[in-house]
């Protein structure tokens with residue numbers, strides 16, 4: 001049985017250590033991608049992958065990504081919830097790879113909620 | 128669900144919801160015997176016998192948000208379509224094992240899909256508190272991806288760091304290619 005090459009992991013470890021020491025702050029934002037059956041069938045994995053890739057590209061170190069089960073609004077999947085410290089959570093629906101990238105840059109980086117895709121802010125429904 | 132890697136992601140989400148801290152995913156491809164098997168084993172809270180008899184009923188779920196549960200019935204349906212078998216074993220307090228077999232060359236057998244994306248998605252979201260062990264064999268060649276080993280090698284760098292995830296995804300893709308799995 002093959003294993004991952006240790007040398008390669010060492011290289012990545014060094015690289016990460018150099019960048020990680022620049023910022024040791026706490027997470028500022030959390031994105032939860034809904035991964036119930038209906039979400040996955042509607043394309044949630046693609047949304048999650050696009051989000052991870054974009055976070056890597058933008059070198060964001062203070063954004064946590066996680067998943068949750070179904071939220072009960074299957075017709076609006078794929079869905080994700082964005083929580084920024086000190087602000088009410090925003091629920092987004094009908095997501096695609098392109099939309100989550102916009103949400104990352106507009107909402108998470110710049111702090112502007114993307115109203116066109118938002119389903120609910122806090123406990124209030126918008127769409 | 129278009130491919131098996133999406134079904135696997137879905138079945139593993141059940142394990143996570145059941146509080147599993149260790150989840151094994153095993154895929155075996157044997158083209159000579161014309162069989163494909165997948166197994167997902169978790170150490171979550173398990174199910175009672177009574178629950179177990181009901182899980183394949185699409186109108187059964189323990190979720191409070193919705194009245195139907197589709198994940199397991201959809202995988203069972205996918206095995207049926209490819210003249211395979213579906214089995215689920217579970218023990219309260221011990222864990223659950225889901226196993227599916229397919230006739231490899233069956234025209235209705237779903238493709239494997241993108242396993243690297245499934246595994247990295249899981250590691251990104253849950254890699255800090257859940258151990259994932261993914262083994263993939265094809266005709267006698269295989270590899271194992273074990274987050275315990277990777278974490279040890281990483282020392283105290285987070286397995287969910289974007290650079291690490293990116294590296295691990297490429298590594299899984301490379302390993303899959305080397306054993307002849309097309310993604």
Ligand SMILES: Nc1ncnc2c1ncn2[C@@H]1O[C@H](COP(=O)(O)OP(=O)(O)OP(=O)(O)O)[C@@H](O)[C@H]1O
Pocket residue numbers: 036037038070141142145169171172173174182187188189190195196197198199200222223
């Ligand atoms: N690994 C597991 N451990 C413990 N219980 C499980 C496990 N997998 C499934 N179950 C139980 O079986 C039920 C049905 O699972 P299934 O995946 O078919 O539907 P669901 O998860 O409820 O909803 P959906 O998959 O449609 O989002 C679950 O609600 C849960 O009670």
Ligand SMILES: [Mg+2]
Pocket residue numbers: 037137138140141196197198199
């Ligand atoms: Mg499920």
